[in-house]
Amino acid sequence: MSNRIESIRNEMKNNGLDCWYDSGTDPHLGEYIPRHWHTREWITGFTGSAGIVLITHGFAGLWTDSRYFLQAEKELENSGIHLFRSGEKGIPDPEEWMVSNLPENAAIGFNGKCLSAAKIESWKNTFSDKKFTFIGDIDIINRVWVNRPELPINPVFRYEMTFSGESSSEKIQRIRQDLEKKHADALFLTLLDEIAWVFNIRGQDVDYNPLVISFAWIDREQAVLFVDPDKITHETAFELKKDGIVCRPYTDADDFIKENSESRCVLTDRNRISSRHYNVIKKHALKTIESDNPSYHFKSVKNETEQSGIKNAHIRDGAAMVRWMIWLNKTLPKKTLTEISIADELEKIRSRQENYKGLSFPTIAGYEEHGAIVHYSAKPETASVIKPYGLLLVDSGAQYLDGTTDITRTLALSKPTNEQKKHFTLVLKGMINLACAVFPEGTNGSNLDILARKFLWKNGLNYGHGTGHGVGCFLNVHEGPQRISLNSNVPLKPGMIVSDEPGVYFEGKYGIRLENLILCKKSSNDGFLEFETITLCPIDTNLIDTFLLTREEMMWLNMYHQTVYEKLAPLMDNDEKTILRKMTMAVS
Amino acid sequence: MSNRIESIRNEMKNNGLDCWYDSGTDPHLGEYIPRHWHTREWITGFTGSAGIVLITHGFAGLWTDSRYFLQAEKELENSGIHLFRSGEKGIPDPEEWMVSNLPENAAIGFNGKCLSAAKIESWKNTFSDKKFTFIGDIDIINRVWVNRPELPINPVFRYEMTFSGESSSEKIQRIRQDLEKKHADALFLTLLDEIAWVFNIRGQDVDYNPLVISFAWIDREQAVLFVDPDKITHETAFELKKDGIVCRPYTDADDFIKENSESRCVLTDRNRISSRHYNVIKKHALKTIESDNPSYHFKSVKNETEQSGIKNAHIRDGAAMVRWMIWLNKTLPKKTLTEISIADELEKIRSRQENYKGLSFPTIAGYEEHGAIVHYSAKPETASVIKPYGLLLVDSGAQYLDGTTDITRTLALSKPTNEQKKHFTLVLKGMINLACAVFPEGTNGSNLDILARKFLWKNGLNYGHGTGHGVGCFLNVHEGPQRISLNSNVPLKPGMIVSDEPGVYFEGKYGIRLENLILCKKSSNDGFLEFETITLCPIDTNLIDTFLLTREEMMWLNMYHQTVYEKLAPLMDNDEKTILRKMTMAVS
Secondary structure: OOOHHHHHHHHHHHHOOOOEEOOOOOOOOOOOOOOHOOOHHHOOOOOOOOOOEEEEOOOEEEOOOOHHHHHHHHHOOOOOOOEOOOOOOOOHHHHHHHHHHHHOOEEEEHHHHHHHHHHHHHHHOOOOOOEEEEOOEOOHHHHOOOOOOOOOOOOEEEOOOOHHHHOOOHHHHHHHHHHHHHHOOOEEEEOHHHHHHHOOOEOOOOEEEEEOOOOEEOOOOOOEEEEHHHHHHHHHHHHHHOOOOOOOOHHHHHHHHHHHHHHOEEEOOHHHHHHHHHHHHHHHHHEEEEOOOOOHHHOOOOOHHHHEEEHHHHEHHHHHHHHHHHHHHHOOOOEEEEEEHHHHHHHHHHHHHOOOOEOOOEEEEEEHHHHHHOOOOOOOOOOOOEEOOEEEEEOOOEEEOEEEEOOOEEEEEOOOOHHHHHHHHHHHHHHHHOOOOEEEEOOEEEHHHHHHHHHHOOOOOOOOOOEEOOOOOOOOOOOEEEEEOOOOOOOOOOOOOOEEEEEEEEEOOOOEEEEEEEEEEEEEOOOOOEEOOOOOOOOOOOHHHHHHOHHHHHHHHHHHHHHHHHHHHOOOOHHHHHHHHHHHHOOO | HHHHHHHHHHHHHHHHOEEEEEOOOOOOOOOOOOOOOOHHHHOOOOOOOOOOEEEOOEEEEEOOOHEEEEEEEEEEEOOOOEEOOOOOOOOOHHHHHHHOOOOOOOOOEEEEEHOOOHHHHHHHOHHHHHHHEEOOOOOOHHHHOOOOOOOOOOOEOOOOOHHOOOHHHHHHHHHHHHHHHHHOOOEEEHHHHHHHHHEEEEOOOEOEEEOOOEEEEEEEEOOOEOOOOHOOHHHHHHHHHOOOEEEOOOHHHHHHHHHHHHOOOOEEHHHHHHHHHHHHHHHHHOEEEOOOOOHHHHHHOOOOHHHHHHHHHHHHHHHHHHHHHHHHHHHHOOOEEHHHHHHHHHHHHHHHHEEEEEOOOOOOOEHHHHHOOOOOOOOOOOOOOOOOEEEEEEEEEEEEOEEOEEEEEEEEEOOOOOOHHHHHHHHHHHHHHOOOOEEEEEEEHHHHHHHHHHHHHOOOOOOOOOOOEOOOOOOOOOEEEEOOOOOOOOOOOOOEEEEEEEEEEEEEEEEEEEEEEEEEEEEOOOEEEEEEOOOOEEEEOOOOOHHHHHHHHHHHHHHHHHHHHHHHHHOOOOOHHHHHHOOOOOOO
């Protein structure tokens, strides 16, 4: 590792840089990233999924968050790289560190392809007093990284109309109308899920998300997909062409936007484009207009076909969850199970379901105190053995051709304590109350969030994460723009899906979280909206203190369980049905 | 009137103006305005409290909102002035009208002293394509208004420490610390309630608000109050001097800020300064820093002394309300009462209370269908006679030396219908649920608002106004920055007061609103906040459908009524006590 850092420092010297900033992301600003762009790991040896690296001529530091403190400590041992525990008191963030430690006029190098334009805009403010210069066009890492992994070359396949419900040409038409409304002529797309949605394509280039490494350009005449030609069969290319889409090599994007910006007014979305591409457009375009990508918003509103596909996927996913719970109950007394082996079994069961295409994120299986770690990821060396008592939190989901799932259940492996029941019931009340909300059009996530939290708040409890995120349709398990959180001002719209996942965590003891996906739809009263719960899986009634439920909450629970039984039973054999019947029995 | 408009047009011609824009506000951007600045009324004859006037060489228009449509129609009759009913479908706002009807490069005249800097900033965007020029330094109206009323010259009195709880010198000290933190040297104050708060002064220059027409300047060395010297007694001037405050004539402000900005970095708050003063500072200051005035935020957090004064004021105000309700009940069967006479009687009863200094806003007494008009103001020619049936909505408040009140009650004058009871109870549930909220520090009004609305929403009902506004301490009945509304992102802090006033309105039928003031304070759980209800007055239990209340809501109501009895009874005679006992009887 120290050789690698020295080679970086040499390149820094050659290029007059005082500091190298590694964002740890890729040119598509994604959450999951192909190995080709694992620069953070290559530089430091740290294998966690989040972190920033800073290198100066006398110093090297890695910033990461609490889920990776232990792991980073081990992986950075003897590396000479200083670990910054982000979020801990007194720990400066990378920008604060740079302000305090770098001289005025320092030259900051970074890969401008792998940093959003919005980040650089914020840097300009943060660093205005220090007069730093930003040098984003020298990719030092690429020069020194020998045997760098190639970009993935997995086949692209078309996402059929039976699942997407809207042809690519129709989507492009809608985008063009939006551009016209905003007096813009063209749009460059960077985010892989937006491209996949617009062009009705899917692939396997990224873990957990069925994405294709690509860029895209849409103007009033052209729709261009920049993608490695080896990934596209003749048949797919032909189909794309029928939708008016031209394919060009992935590496052509830069030159293309340079030429094609010149005569056009280009819509730019700072949060969804790399600094490099933003600068190219700013420099060459006739004019630019700053606005959210229309695809970002269109994608979040699911059409009828998508909605019905997603609901079907949730029936199969719920059946898999039930089958797994039954397996767990049966196997636990007989066999040694760990957080890893139960997650593997859940994956195996899911993978037998129709249309299964993989997990939608790494399963979080947290037993007892591990359940209190919100983004827990079990490692072979530290995974807990599951005992026949205590609480088990499992947050998991899958990609099906017709939809993406994300569900959390907390299970009592023996008789829970009264305190555990109280905490579980407060979380359940929150989940139910958000699911039952009726609200006028225009209401946003910051208005609704309290419904999921207020019962915890009354007891002096809270959770540190948001209440709900958007979910794609056979796409990313996290998507915007809508969220349920105390500071989301995006109005909910019919067709949007959000998760409904309150929780409560007791460090060193246990964590409780429940998560259903809910679909926003029109309510019976004109101008009002409501949610439909689409996740179908029993809630552990052993953990409920029914005394704390109102009549309405009890009714919701019993009706939910009745629906779960009716929808899942047809997929079950007789033994399973009997157990499911028990799991979904009405409480009073 | 037409002569006035012609004289304005002559002046416009002389000064090369294509359009005159009358904002209808004053140099202090106030809600209530001395007659000297009633330019809108002078130009048009329209006496309503809100509206914009636009005059071109061939056109004159008045924009006002729904509460004044009828009145404006009458008052503008035969004036040739076009009435724009703001908020109605297809009605352009003044800016939209200007964009559509004025030629490119048109010269827009306005009084830059009577328009906020923020407004002009927004104009620059709105009108960028039309290339309008803005001419804000010619006060045409003053040139043509013969016999213009003088500025009020009412005596200024000091607001004693027994009520304010913090000396003016301490407040100025806090402001200076805040300026230092923001790397600013000086601050110019425009808003009369901020000045009154900082300098611990009160006056009678403005209806309903105990304010003094003044400006103020605070820098690291000086604290200057610009006020007509005739208003200040030697004693008051001496007391102000003890607090380090120098008084200078009101008319000196402009020259003073010019000179004193030059060597200083001045904090500017676009929303709380006139365009004229903003431009003077921008032009002359060494530097400016854009930020909210610190006084705006400090004022909103009431100290212990203010809190206890406000609570005492609410006991006396509640007693007056009860006495009035008793009077209404007794008098209604015997005498002809109108919306105006009952409001007058309420004012009379209030005026007998200790520390009474006037109403805090014009009483809204809306009988039956008038209750559905949110900002209803009874006029002699249209005021309803109160019959011994139906619903009566009364929203009123007073200024006491120790605090400002604002309360709404809706009363059933005979047996209400089941529908009325249902609507009243939904509103009551909303008021109770907001009052009972427990929430972590950092929570804002947009997070809490739903608590007051959700029961109405479930029934497809809603109200078009905010749920709560801040209230001053013997100051304005409306103050910021905190609000309870679907889009207020200002966190609630201990010591802040907000109103809690959900309602529901049925046009042509009746309106229901309940309003208590609630005080934010620390909760027993660390890091959490809650409210204490400080308005003390019975809620009409005849209007409650107890079947719709939860056990907790019922308990809140009965405990609230018990408190109301305990706090108000000592101010009542025996007959009144007996009736108050009945009014506050527990329901079940």
